[in-house]
Amino acid sequence: MLEIRNLKKAYGNYHALLGLDMSVREGSLYGLVGPNGAGKTTAIKIISGLLSADEGEVFISGIDARHEPDRVKELIGYVPDSFGIYENLTVREYMEFFAAAYGMEGLVARKRCENLIAQVGLEDKMDFHVNALSRGMQQRLCLARALIHDPRLLIMDEPTSGLDPRTRYEFKELVSELHDAGKTVIVSSHVLSELSQMCTDVGIMENGQMIISGAMESIMARIESSNPIRITIMDGMNDAVAIMKRNPHVKTISQNGHQFLVNFDGFREDEAALLEQLIGADIPVREFVREPGSLESYFMQITDHTEEKVIMRNDY
Numbered sequence: 001m002l003e004i005r006n007l008k009k010a011y012g013n014y015h016a017l018l019g020l021d022m023s024v025r026e027g028s029l030y031g032l033v034g035p036n037g038a039g040k041t042t043a044i045k046i047i048s049g050l051l052s053a054d055e056g057e058v059f060i061s062g063i064d065a066r067h068e069p070d071r072v073k074e075l076i077g078y079v080p081d082s083f084g085i086y087e088n089l090t091v092r093e094y095m096e097f098f099a100a101a102y103g104m105e106g107l108v109a110r111k112r113c114e115n116l117i118a119q120v121g122l123e124d125k126m127d128f129h130v131n132a133l134s135r136g137m138q139q140r141l142c143l144a145r146a147l148i149h150d151p152r153l154l155i156m157d158e159p160t161s162g163l164d165p166r167t168r169y170e171f172k173e174l175v176s177e178l179h180d181a182g183k184t185v186i187v188s189s190h191v192l193s194e195l196s197q198m199c200t201d202v203g204i205m206e207n208g209q210m211i212i213s214g215a216m217e218s219i220m221a222r223i224e225s226s227n228p229i230r231i232t233i234m235d236g237m238n239d240a241v242a243i244m245k246r247n248p249h250v251k252t253i254s255q256n257g258h259q260f261l262v263n264f265d266g267f268r269e270d271e272a273a274l275l276e277q278l279i280g281a282d283i284p285v286r287e288f289v290r291e292p293g294s295l296e297s298y299f300m301q302i303t304d305h306t307e308e309k310v311i312m313r314n315d316y
Contacts, residue, residue: 001061017053140171
């Protein structure tokens with residue numbers, strides 16, 4: 001659905017994008033995450049045709065966005081992080097205005113607007129002025145407006161920012177329903193727990209580049225394998241340390257009493273092999289378990305460049 005190659009964008013001396021590569025498969029719900037200043041909004045605006053790139057290529061459904069921008073815009077629905085203008089209109093007038101911008105008039109336009117307003121749960125707000133709506137309702141209306149021309153790709157920049165927990169949950173459910181109906185959706189968000197629950201794919205940006213991306217299932221498997229192992233033994237401390245230090249997957253070892261926290265970069269079969277070595281050496285192992293992890297912990301881990309501090313016993 002979306003292919004980005006070597007995308008670059010600078011604002012004066014500040015480089016927002018430094019050769020961004022990004023791929024979003026059709027039918028996915030793609031979560032785009034990254035710290036402030038990572039370049040997410042710049043990338044989204046270039047994809048949506050609101051900003052020109054300095055270098056690079058953007059293809060949507062095989063169409064070159066730079067050479068055929070009008071064709072590409074027909075495929076995209078964009079929900080910005082701020083609501084926008086025309087707040088003095090009623091909900092009905094607001095929707096019909098944008099329907100007219102897409103060439104819809106008369107009964108066709110009215111029916112389309114009414115259906116979308118009902119889809120986002122604002123049917124009882126038809127005659128309310130937009131500026132009288134809560135932020136959550138405005139976001140719903142903005143989503144309805146983005147769907148007027150039935151786009152194949154829906155792009156949302158921080159859509160739940162500033163919403164209360166209940167409204168955020170309801171908005172998330174609405175986005176999931178659109179995805180289930182066949183839309184390809186890109187969501188930029190800092191609420192990583194929500195992305196891990198709703199997205200099929202995820203990309204993590206930092207300093208204008210994509211540092212990791214893929215299917216959520218694959219990313220979560222990486223998270224699991226990157227978490228430390230907690231090992232508790234009853235006796236044989238020195239022998240246990242010697243075995244762990246010889247294991248090529250053990251990177252660091254921290255100890256607190258009879259408990260070890262081991263930075264281990266192997267997979268489940270490698271974990272099983274280490275446990276087998278410990279038991280084979282008659283070391284009484286009371287506990288051997290991976291620490292639980294999350295998308296948030298993984299995000300902090302791969303975007304934190306401070307040197308890891310590990311406290312080790314002098315006799316290691």
